[in-house]
Amino acid sequence: MAGESGVPDGGASATPEVLALAKVVSRLRAEVVDLEGLASMTAVVERTKGVLMAREGVTADTANRLLLERAAEHRRTLLEECWLTLGRVTGAGPAATPAQAVPAAGAVPTLPREPGPSPFDTGRYVVADGGRPTGHRTALAALARSLAGARTPIETARRLYEALADAEDLGAVMIYTLTTAGSLKLIGHAGIDDALAEQWSHVPPLSGIAAMEAIEAREAVWLEDPDLDAARYLLIGEPPERWPSRAWLPVPGYGAGAAVVGFLRTRRGPFTAGTRTLLRRAVRLCGGLLHEGGAVRGSLPLQADVEAIQTIFDAMSGPVVLLSPLRGRTGEVEDYRIDAASPQSVDVAGRHGKELVGRRVLETYPTVAGTALWEGYLDALTLGAVYEGEPFLYEDVSAGVPERSTYSVRATRLGERLVVTWIRHDTTDRETRRLDDLQRLGNLGWASWNLLTDTVTWSDQVYAVFGRDPALGPMRLEELPEHLLPEDLPALGAAVQRLLGDGTAIDQYFRIAAPDGLRHLRIVAEAQRDADGSPLEVHGFFQDLTALRAAEMALRESERANLVQRGTLKAERALGARLQDTLLPIPEQSLELAGLRVDVAYLPADSGLNVGGDWYSAIELPDKSALFVVGDVAGHGLAAVGTMAQLRFTAKGMTITGSPLPDALARLNALLLHTATDAHSATATMVMGRYQPWDHRLTWVRAGHLPPLLIRDGAATYLPQPQGTLLGAAFGSSYGQEVTDLLPGDHLLFYTDGLVEEPGEDIGLGLAQLAETALRLVREGRSGALATALAGLRDGHRDDICVLEIYVPPRPDPTGPV
Known part of the structure; x- marks a missing residue:
């Protein structure tokens, strides 16, 4: 026979060496068994990987990754996932894999059948x-x-x-x-x-x-x-x-x-x-x-008595506690200690059952000292009489709010202790109203399941959460899988097992196919256990999260659309900027045209993602004259850039072929009107001038544009404006022209409204400030880069700025050296 240690009995002949060797052999045997178990586990994993490789046509690494991902998704261990995968193969075959499609409203999904007992079996x-x-x-x-x-x-x-x-x-x-x-x-x-x-x-x-x-x-x-x-x-x-x-x-x-x-x-x-x-x-x-x-048997008799009483209390449905008196040095009772408590016992802090054990009465109900109830406890303890007090009002402050309740208390002596029971009379109606409001506002309902009597109770709101006819009564546990989405079945099954099998509280999300469509639900529940840890009753609530999920999905869709829109605008801006750079290159130094010096400055708007339609042209014509144009298309974006390119090249083409300037504006106006569509129409302003070097004369026209600024002999004046309405505004518009002789030392500025406009200010004020600033810069000797200097002074501008400066150099002195 083997001894209790597992070492063979050797009698008197067994030496210490033999005993030591026997212990080593015993431990080695256990380690061999453990290694065999590890080898068996490894074989299961490798076999499952082979099944996945054959069934899904993947590599060994991919099969291993799939097993890990599926195990994590369904909250299983790797070996559990392996056994479930092998069970599907040897059972129903590949066709038994549950479908992932969401069932139609009211449809009953086909549920996967996994090996082992179902967690939704009431009998468990x-x-x-x-x-x-x-x-x-x-x-x-x-x-x-x-x-x-x-x-x-x-x-x-x-x-x-x-x-x-x-x-x-x-x-x-x-x-x-x-x-x-x-x-x-x-x-x-x-x-x-x-x-x-x-x-x-x-x-x-x-x-x-x-x-x-x-x-x-x-x-x-x-x-x-x-x-x-x-x-x-x-x-x-x-x-x-x-x-x-x-x-x-x-x-x-x-x-x-x-x-x-x-x-x-x-x-x-x-x-x-x-x-x-x-x-x-x-x-x-x-x-x-x-x-x-x-080595130690039993417990102290007193403690055994308390444990026996606690076992009895665990089976009781009402509030009852066992109190031990705590006496001071004089022998007087100063307080009572709670040695046992039934599950329904609760104090003013909300502590229940065994949470009260070890606490004192004045800790759980601090204002009871000195009351008739306190004297009743003393009488029951010292005289042995049963104390049955009249209903009394007890007031306490919970979370800063005074609460009053009416109690009836009964106290009976048990040896050197007291058994106390009580009833609270006035909370039912108030708590029922509060609970109804909570369920309605939170779209949730409470449910309970008594495992002793196998009775399920639902509040009215749970029927609404599940979309179930109250005439059918509460849903049995076995019915629940019939309404679940297949992919949610393993996780909810594991949660049910934790709650009902182990008594662990759960908070689980799942989806059901209700008569009106898919619903997103949540269950939060805990189990009330007996002294041995076995669940006796389950309490919790179901909450309908469908509206919340819909709002979350709408928010995600809005965020996605916003990201797409931002990406589109960013791409549009980049494309527009590239087009604008290609169509409208800004020279890095002054141009020389028809004996004039021409400088250009262009600044895009400081805000917004869209590019604008401001443009300029400064070219030499076939007869050696020079054409100067500054225009501004209304709006921003690719459409504005496209209209700008259309006007810029058309205007150049018509003037090169000899069209008079007023006729060119009229044709550009007709072009915009005839190319307008229901989705897009464009308007633009323009100022255009032709300079003849042989007589130093500038002929110019305008279409709704601001007047050119002339700086001459220490004065800044705006040229008189010829007739000319906005391009693209109306059919049959006519355009006039003005002629201005340019003298040596003159500075003439063509510009767009971004240089002078301020939101909320009169345009006249902006024009006056431009004239004053330009004149000051010329007087300070900064006329060499007047266009750039003026544009650079406009911090925080909301519109594009384009400035074209024409400078007439002094004529050579005929008497000077050749």
Whole structure:
């Protein structure tokens, strides 16, 4: 026989060297098993990659990446995703892969069938379990009587096995304790032979051990699918098919006394809620026996009484607490400590049930001292009389707001303690109104599910959230997948398992196909658990997020359209600027035309993304005269640039072929009017002059443009304007002309309105300031770059600026040197 340590008994002949060697062999065996498990996991991954490579025609690296992405998307481990992928291949085949299309309104989607028990099976969670609670209570009672005579962990494991084997198809029980080195030591077992016990007498501190995970997390680990479990864990007591379902439950312990009990069943399938509760309570009965490997047994009688009372309180539906008096030096009761509390007990701070244990009465209800209730507590404690007080008004301040409530309290002595119960009378109507307003404003409704009675309750708003007829009653858990989108099924199923199986609160988003279309919903829920951690009732709310999702999608679409528009405008500006640079090159130095010096300055607008339609021309004509043009097309953008190019080249073409200037303007006016469309029409201003060097005469015309500025002999004046309306404004417009002789030293400025206009100011003021500034610059000797200087003074201009300066140089002195 093997001893409890897993080392063979050697009797008196066993030497220390033999014992040490046996321990090494035992640990090596465990490490070999772990390596075999790792090899098995690797084989599963490689097999799945091969399936993906064959089915989807991808490389090994791509198959590995797909597995990782799908596992992350569905919140699974890599091995879980591998087993699910292999299950689809060996089951329904590739055609069983769920469709990704969103179902039409009212349609019922075809759901994928994954291996293993469905998380939407009501029978997994209802504590009633087909009438088994009575059998469970009988088994617990028998186990409690049996464990009373247990003296060692070996006896504890045997009595657990004997009490539960028939009722739960139990095949074996294994009890481990956590050593100081972090490994697991087998201290008790039943249902397995000595060879298997020796093989698993020590388990090194490795990852992937379910028993170790249960101790570390202080949560039960339920292994219900042998294929998935073998992929995720190194199963103690292989082969997997021998015990197709297993459970590892941590024993309530303290520090180094941490222990875990393993229940290995011969039955396939999940552990029902009733079975989970039975096993949790069975392990709790072993807590004192297994503390520190059996070295410390039981607890103080007083604490045992409190634990028993707490167990009773856990099953009660109303508020009730157990109070212990706290006495001062004189023996007088100064306060009471809450030693046990039912789940429905709540204080003014909103703390419930076991959150109150250990707190004082004056901490939970600070203004009760000195009241008739306080005196009633003292009478019940000292005289043993039952105190039943009249309903009284209790006032407290919560979050800065005074709150008044009416209570009835009853106190009864229990030994040296008090059992206190109470009823709050006046909150129902007020809280109901507040809850109705909250549900209506937040488009959410509350729901609850009592796992003891298997009753589901919905508020009226939940029916509206699901688009369900209230006559049909609340939806059963099994019905929910019929309305879910297939791609949301795995995530919601995992959330349901966490909530109903493990008692973990959830906050999960999912979508359903309702009669009026797709709806985006959210569930937030938590479980109320008993003393053993088994969920007894679930409370939460469903919220309709459809309108919020629609608003988010509209916002994203608006942002996308805005980005597209910005990109379009940016591209348009860049294209327009390139066209403008190509069509209208600005010379870097002065031009010499017909004996004149010509300077040009052009500045685009400081704001906006669009380019403008300002332009100029300064060319020599075939007869050696010079043509000067400055124009401004209304608007900005590519259309303005296109109109500018059309007018610029047409005007040059007509004057080169000898057309009189007034006729050229009339034809340009007709051109704009005839090329206008419903989508686009253009107008433009223009000033155009022809200079003859043989007689120094300038003939000029205008079409709605500002007058040229002449600087001569220390004065700045605007030339008289000939008749001429805006180009593109009206058919049949006529244009006049003026003739001006230019003298040596003259400066003549053609310009666009961006040089003189200010928003909100009269144009006359801008013209006066231009004349004053230009004259000042000439007097200061800056006439060599007058156009550039004037344009540079216009900071923050909102329109394009184009300035063409004509300077008449002094004529050569005929008496000077040749």
